[in-house]
Amino acid sequence: MTRVEFERQLEVIQEDMLVLATMVHGAIERSMEALRRPDVELARQVIADDAKINRKRYETEEKCLELVATQQPLAGDLRTIFAVLHIVVDLERMGDHAEGIAKIAVLLADAPPLKPYIDIPRMAQLCQSMLMSSLEAFKDRDAARAVAICDQDDEVDALNDQVYRELLVYMLGNPQTIERATYLTWVAHNLERIADRVTNICERVVYLVEGKIGELNVSKY
Amino acid sequence: MTETKLPVQPPEVRVAAPGAALARAPAERREPAAGRAIIDPPEPAVFALDGLNLWYGHKHALAGVTMNYPVNRVTALIGPSGCGKSTLLRCLNRMNDLIPGVRVSGTIQYHGANIYDRQVDPVEVRRRIGMVFQKPNPFPKSIYDNVAFGARVNGFRGRMDDLVEGCLRQAALWDEVKDDLRKSGLALSGGQQQRLCIARALAVQPDVILMDEPCSALDPIATLKIEDLIRELVKDFTIVIVTHNMQQAARVSDYTAFMLLAHEGGPGELIEYGLTNELFTNPRDHRTEDYITGRFG
Numbered sequence: 468m469t470r471v472e473f474e475r476q477l478e479v480i481q482e483d484m485l486v487l488a489t490m491v492h493g494a495i496e497r498s499m500e501a502l503r504r505p506d507v508e509l510a511r512q513v514i515a516d517d518a519k520i521n522r523k524r525y526e527t528e529e530k531c532l533e534l535v536a537t538q539q540p541l542a543g544d545l546r547t548i549f550a551v552l553h554i555v556v557d558l559e560r561m562g563d564h565a566e567g568i569a570k571i572a573v574l575l576a577d578a579p580p581l582k583p584y585i586d587i588p589r590m591a592q593l594c595q596s597m598l599m600s601s602l603e604a605f606k607d608r609d610a611a612r613a614v615a616i617c618d619q620d621d622e623v624d625a626l627n628d629q630v631y632r633e634l635l636v637y638m639l640g641n642p643q644t645i646e647r648a649t650y651l652t653w654v655a656h657n658l659e660r661i662a663d664r665v666t667n668i669c670e671r672v673v674y675l676v677e678g679k680i681g682e683l684n685v686s687k688y
Numbered sequence: 689m690t691e692t693k694l695p696v697q698p699p700e701v702r703v704a705a706p707g708a709a710l711a712r713a714p715a716e717r718r719e720p721a722a723g724r725a726i727i728d729p730p731e732p733a734v735f736a737l738d739g740l741n742l743w744y745g746h747k748h749a750l751a752g753v754t755m756n757y758p759v760n761r762v763t764a765l766i767g768p769s770g771c772g773k774s775t776l777l778r779c780l781n782r783m784n785d786l787i788p789g790v791r792v793s794g795t796i797q798y799h800g801a802n803i804y805d806r807q808v809d810p811v812e813v814r815r816r817i818g819m820v821f822q823k824p825n826p827f828p829k830s831i832y833d834n835v836a837f838g839a840r841v842n843g844f845r846g847r848m849d850d851l852v853e854g855c856l857r858q859a860a861l862w863d864e865v866k867d868d869l870r871k872s873g874l875a876l877s878g879g880q881q882q883r884l885c886i887a888r889a890l891a892v893q894p895d896v897i898l899m900d901e902p903c904s905a906l907d908p909i910a911t912l913k914i915e916d917l918i919r920e921l922v923k924d925f926t927i928v929i930v931t932h933n934m935q936q937a938a939r940v941s942d943y944t945a946f947m948l949l950a951h952e953g954g955p956g957e958l959i960e961y962g963l964t965n966e967l968f969t970n971p972r973d974h975r976t977e978d979y980i981t982g983r984f985g
Contacts, residue, residue, distance in 0.1 A: 470981075470982045470983065473982070480813045539934075540972065540981070541934065541938075541968050542968065542969060542976075542980050542981050544979055544981050545968075546969065591771060659833070678969060678970025
């Protein structure tokens with residue numbers, strides 16, 4: 468006995484999840500680009516495209532629910548579906564953070580640049596690399612790799628703290644920079660939250676492989 | 689020959705630590721193929737099976753089954769057709785004795801007494817360990833007499849009306865039949881007949897109820913009623929259920945045992961045993977995973 472159709476549908480939801488991840492990865496990339504150039508058109512495009520990300524999440528969720536309702540999945544199949552269900556929610560929220568960065572790019576577009584962007588793009592690169600690695604760990608069912616990715620979240624947190632301190636110095640030195648600096652702390656915060664959501668994905672990979680649900684990266688606060 | 693009495697209550701409650709089954713190594717015992725996936729419930733046990741083998745003539749049907757069944761819990765036996773789950777169930781109240789050519793080795797301790805001891809009366813075993821079958825099989829008698837029959841045979845001396853009402857209430861049938869207890873049991877619906885059979889089993893005051901696919905002949909609504917009833921009954925009884933319906937095993941049982949043929953034409957073996965929610969979400973043995981996810985064979 469095999470379940471050809473069920474297996475195909477299981478593949479479909481995992482592929483949908485990877486497509487969604489690619490869309491989110493692109494949104495982070497383009498929102499950062501819009502901030503750096505600055506490019507209002509590009510930023511507005513990212514904001515508009517967030518609806519597509521949301522739609523993809525709901526479509527995938529519906530497929531997952533359909534599978535649960537009609538196929539009574541168990542064991543590894545059940546864990547796969549629930550992992551996908553959780554991960555698409557995290558991905559969609561990452562999309563919202565990318566949209567948040569794009570909105571700030573619009574707000575900052577007409578203002579003179581406060582400083583060259585160094586640490587913020589580094590944070591974004593780390594987030595993107597963590598995101599893609601976490602999905603490779605999902606595809607390869609590699610729990611050890613998922614755990615290792617979470618260590619990078621500490622690097623993102625450290626960069627966020629650094630950016631915050633640096634911007635605070637600007638604000639203390641010249642109150643006219645407060646508005647721009649505050650916007651940039653929001654950008655860093657959005658990236659920091661994206662990295663946190665990658666750790667959620669890693670937790671789901673461990674659950675998928677080992678059947679254990681638990682927090683991988685406990686807050687230092 | 690003096691008859692060995694079965695203890696009413698366990699003289700000493702036996703608590704098996706997880707993995708205890710693996711530590712025991714009696715001479716006759718054959719190690720299960722996937723011993724690491726068999727975890728005895730860490731709870732007081734009604735039955736303790738050790739190295740149970742069964743043959744129908746030359747046909748080896750069960751091999752080296754070692755497991756405990758905990759008190760006041762539902763234990764489900766699952767596995768493909770012909771893997772020996774009904775045979776195992778019938779071993780627990782010596783129903784297999786009625787089949788010519790059956791031979792059993794190993795032990796089944798019931799509250800510490802070996803039910804296959806020569807001096808044990810199998811009729812007493814079956815009174816303590818009742819059974820409900822796949823197809824409802826009420827006697828062609830009134831509802832009242834169906835319930836009262838076993839008690840009368842056993843010389844029940846209390847108030848029969850109270851016993852009948854109590855058993856029908858426990859079987860969640862009283863409200864549906866109380867106005868016409870003289871009606872034939874055969875006039876009830878399939879689901880009601882099955883609950884009547886459960887009430888009949890309860891009337892001889894058993895300790896354990898064995899259920900051999902009790903819902904396979906019932907519609908989904910009647911099935912859910914029986915499943916609700918099982919969860920009620922387990923407060924007072926220990927229940928072992930054989931089912932082909934994995935969703936049912938997942939819904940009603942606390943522990944699940946997965947059985948499989950050792951090889952084609954070979955005997956049935958216990959492959960995995962543990963908490964139901966763990967077995968259905970994260971099985972330890974890949975054969976369990978293959979079976980419950982429908983990739984078996």
